[in-house]
Amino acid sequence: MQDSLTIGDLSVRSGVAPSALRYYERLGLIRADRTGGNQRRYPRAELRRVAFIRISQQVGVSLDEIRAALDSLPDSRTPSPQDWARLSASWRGRLDEKIRLLAKLRDDLDGCIGCGCLSLQRCTLNNPGDALAGEGPGARLMLPRPSPDGE
Amino acid sequence: MQDSLTIGDLSVRSGVAPSALRYYERLGLIRADRTGGNQRRYPRAELRRVAFIRISQQVGVSLDEIRAALDSLPDSRTPSPQDWARLSASWRGRLDEKIRLLAKLRDDLDGCIGCGCLSLQRCTLNNPGDALAGEGPGARLMLPRPSPDGE
DNA sequence: CTCTGAGTTGAAGGGCACTTCAACTCAGAG
DNA sequence: CTCTGAGTTGAAGTGCCCTTCAACTCAGAG
Numbered sequence: 151m152q153d154s155l156t157i158g159d160l161s162v163r164s165g166v167a168p169s170a171l172r173y174y175e176r177l178g179l180i181r182a183d184r185t186g187g188n189q190r191r192y193p194r195a196e197l198r199r200v201a202f203i204r205i206s207q208q209v210g211v212s213l214d215e216i217r218a219a220l221d222s223l224p225d226s227r228t229p230s231p232q233d234w235a236r237l238s239a240s241w242r243g244r245l246d247e248k249i250r251l252l253a254k255l256r257d258d259l260d261g262c263i264g265c266g267c268l269s270l271q272r273c274t275l276n277n278p279g280d281a282l283a284g285e286g287p288g289a290r291l292m293l294p295r296p297s298p299d300g301e
Numbered sequence: 302m303q304d305s306l307t308i309g310d311l312s313v314r315s316g317v318a319p320s321a322l323r324y325y326e327r328l329g330l331i332r333a334d335r336t337g338g339n340q341r342r343y344p345r346a347e348l349r350r351v352a353f354i355r356i357s358q359q360v361g362v363s364l365d366e367i368r369a370a371l372d373s374l375p376d377s378r379t380p381s382p383q384d385w386a387r388l389s390a391s392w393r394g395r396l397d398e399k400i401r402l403l404a405k406l407r408d409d410l411d412g413c414i415g416c417g418c419l420s421l422q423r424c425t426l427n428n429p430g431d432a433l434a435g436e437g438p439g440a441r442l443m444l445p446r447p448s449p450d451g452e
Numbered sequence: 453c454t455c456t457g458a459g460t461t462g463a464a465g466g467g468c469a470c471t472t473c474a475a476c477t478c479a480g481a482g
Numbered sequence: 483c484t485c486t487g488a489g490t491t492g493a494a495g496t497g498c499c500c501t502t503c504a505a506c507t508c509a510g511a512g
Contacts, residue, residue: 158458168459169501187508189459208406213499238410245407249400255359256396259389309488319489320471328469338478340489364469 154183154191164200171200179203179217195228202237209241210248305334305342315351322351330354330368346379353388360392361399 161168174180175190180199182190199220206216219237223229312319325331326341331350333341350371357367370388374380 156458157460167501170499172460173500185508187459188461189508205406205410207499208403235413238413242407242410245403245410249403249407252359252396252400252403255356256393256400259356259393259396262386262389307488318471321469323490324470336478338489339491340478358469 154193155196157182157190157192160192160196160200163197164204166200166204174200174203174213177213177217179213179220193228198229198234202234205238206241209245211241211244305344306347308333308341308343311343311347311351314348315355317351317355325351325354325364328364328368330364330371344379349380349385353385356389357392360396362392362395 155163157168157171160166160171164171166174171180175182180192180196180203182192182196185191202220203213203216206219207213211219219240223233223237306314308319308322311317311322315322317325322331326333331343331347331354333343333347336342353371354364354367357370358364362370370391374384374388
C-alpha cells in the first residue's frame with residue numbers, strides 16, 4: 151500500500167460503495183488520478199473530501215450544493231485544515247436550523263399529545279411561528295414540502 | 302360547504318396538492334367517499350389524517366410506515382384524540398434520536414472546527430460512539446447510508 | 453504465462469414521493 | 483342548456499442518489 155488508494159481501498163476506508171464513488175466523480179465531487187491501465191488512484195487527501203461529502207449529506211445538503219462548496223476549495227494546493235473548517239462551519243447554520251425545527255416539532259407534538267387535541271390545526275398548523283405566510287384561506291399544514299434530505 | 306370536502310377543499314386546507322392526495326389514496330393512507338359522479342368527498346376527519354401524514358414525514362417516517370401506523374387505527378369509529386395521541390407518541394423516540402444525532406454531528410463539527418483537524422477521521426468517524434460496529438479494517442465513515450428522509 | 457479478483461465503461465434500473473399529461477366527465481352558475 | 487372551472491383516470495415523467503449489469507481490461511500472486 152503506497153500513498154494512493156484504489157477505489158476498493160477508498161470504499162472500505164470511507165464506507166462508501168465504489169459505485170457511489172464513481173458517481174461522485176461523475177458529478178465532480180471527487181477526482182482521481184489514473185494508472186497506465188486506466189484504474190483510479192486516489193491521493194489520501196480524497197478521503198477528507200469523501201468524509202466531508204458524507205457529513206454534509208447528514209446535514210441535509212444536496213450533492214449539488216456540496217459540489218459547489220468543494221469547488222470553493224483552492225485547487226492549486228491540498229486543502230488545509232482551515233479550508234475544511236471554513237466549509238464545515240458554513241453548514242452550521244443549516245444544522246442549527248434543522249435541529250431547531252425538529253425540536254419545535256417535538257415540543258408541538260408533546261403539547262398536542264398533552265392536551266389531547268392532536269388536531270394539530272390549532273397547535274402546529276395555524277401557528278407554525280416561522281413559515282406559513284398566510285396565503286389563501288383556511289389552515290395550512292406546517293412545511294410546504296417534506297423535501298427529502300440526508301438525515 | 303357541507304360536511305364533506307372536495308379534493309380541492311382538502312388540498313387548500315391541508316396545503317397538500319391534489320395530486321399528492323390522490324397518491325396518498327392509492328397508497329392507502331387516506332380514503333374518500335364518492336359522489337354519484339365519482340368525485341371524491343372527504344369527511345372532515347380526513348384532515349387529521351393528512352395532518353398526521355405531513356407531521357410524520359417531518360419526523361422522517363416513510364409513507365409506508367405511516368400507512369402501517371394509520372392501519373392501526375380503529376376503522377369502526379372515527380379516531381379519538383387519544384388514538385392520535387398514541388400514534389404521535391410512537392414517533393417521539395425517532396424524533397428524539399434524530400435530534401440527538403444531529404446535535405452530536407453539530408458538536409463533532411464544532412470540535413473539528415475548533416481543533417482544526419477536520420480530518421473527521423479521528424473525531425467523528427473512528428468514534429461515532431453509537432454506530433460503527435467495527436467491521437473490517439480501516440476507518441469507517443459515520444452512518445452507512447444517508448437515507449433520504451423528511452427533514 | 454495463467455489465473456483470479458478487482459477495476460473499467462455506458463446504459464439501464466430502482467426506490468421514494470410526487471407531478472404532469474392527455475383525454476376525458478362533473479357540478480353548478482347564469 | 484351552455485359554459486367553465488374543478489374533478490377523474492392511467493401512464494409516463496421528474497429529481498435525487500445511487501446500484502446493477504454486461505462486457506470487457508488490469509494487476510499481481512504463483
